[in-house]
Amino acid sequence: MDKTKDTLQETIGKAKAGNQIAFSLLLDSFWNDVYSFQLQRTKNENDAEDITIQTFSKAFDKIHLYDEEYQFKTWLITISKNIHVDLIRKSKRNILENTDSGAEAIKKVLDDSPSAEDQLINEQNLATLLEHIKSLKPHYQKVINLRYFNELSYADIAIALNEPINNVKVKLLRAKKLLSSAIKASKT
Numbered sequence: 001m002d003k004t005k006d007t008l009q010e011t012i013g014k015a016k017a018g019n020q021i022a023f024s025l026l027l028d029s030f031w032n033d034v035y036s037f038q039l040q041r042t043k044n045e046n047d048a049e050d051i052t053i054q055t056f057s058k059a060f061d062k063i064h065l066y067d068e069e070y071q072f073k074t075w076l077i078t079i080s081k082n083i084h085v086d087l088i089r090k091s092k093r094n095i096l097e098n099t100d101s102g103a104e105a106i107k108k109v110l111d112d113s114p115s116a117e118d119q120l121i122n123e124q125n126l127a128t129l130l131e132h133i134k135s136l137k138p139h140y141q142k143v144i145n146l147r148y149f150n151e152l153s154y155a156d157i158a159i160a161l162n163e164p165i166n167n168v169k170v171k172l173l174r175a176k177k178l179l180s181s182a183i184k185a186s187k188t
Contacts, residue, residue, distance in 0.1 A: 008072060009068060011025050011026060012026070012063070012066060012068070012072060015060070015063050016063050016064055016066070023060055024173070024177075026056075026060075026072070027056055027170075027173065027174075027177075028177070030072070030073055030076055031052065031056075031174075033073055033076070033077070034052045034055050034056070034076050034077065034080050035048055035049065035052045037077055037080060037081075038051045038052055038055075038080055038084065041081075041084055042084070046139075049139075050167070051080060051083055051084050051087065052080065053167050053170040053171050053174065054083050054164075054166075054167055054170075055076060055079050055080040055083055056076075056170050057164070057166035057167055057169065057170045058079055058083065058166070059075070059076055059079050060166075060170075061166060062079075128183075128186075129179075129183075132179055132182045132183055132186070133145070133179065135182055136175060136178055136179060136182075139171065140171065140174070140175035140178060140179075141175075142161070143157060143161070143168065143171050143172050143175050144172070144175050144176075144179065146160060146161075147172055154168050154169060154172075157172075
C-alpha cells in the first residue's frame with residue numbers, strides 16, 4: 001500500500017466504524033497481496049479468487065477484532081491461510097460424509113436495498129454496459145446479471161450460487177470495481 005502507516009490506521013478506523021469507502025480502499029489496496037498468496041498456494045486462479053473473496057468477507061465482518069499492533073496485511077494473509085486450510089479439511093470431510101450444508105441460515109439474512117452505486121450502474125447505457133459485462137470473468141458476469149438484470153436479493157443470489165451471502169457481497173463489489181475500471185478505460 002502506498003499510504004503511510006498513519007493513513008492506513010485511519011482507514012482501518014473508518015472501516016471499523018462502518019465506512020464503506022474505507023472498506024473499498026482496503027479491498028483495493030490489499031486484494032493483489034491476498035490473491036497472489038492464494039495463487040501460490042492453490043495454483044488455480046478460480047480457487048485463489050474464491051478464497052480471496054472469502055478472506056475479505058470474513059475480515060470485514062471481523063474488522064473490529066483487528067489489533068493495530070500487527071500489520072493489516074499479515075492479518076489478512078493469516079485469515080486467508082486459515083480459510084484455505086478449512087476448505088481443504090471440509091472437502092476431505094465432505095468426501096467421507098457426503099452431507100450437504102443447510103441453506104436455512106442464508107434465507108434468514110436480511111437484504112440491503114440497492115445503494116446509490118447500484119442505481120448508477122442500472123442507469124448506464126445498456127448496450128455499452130453489456131459489452132463491458134461480457135469482458136468480465138463468467139462468475140462476475142453471473143453475479144452482475146443476477147443482481148441487476150434479474151433483480152435478485154443478495155440472499156437469493158447466495159442460494160442460486162450456493163455460496164455464503166458474504167461471498168456474494170464481496171464478489172459483487174469486486175465485479176462492480178472491475179466493471180467500473182473497464183468503463184473508465186474505454187472512455188480514455
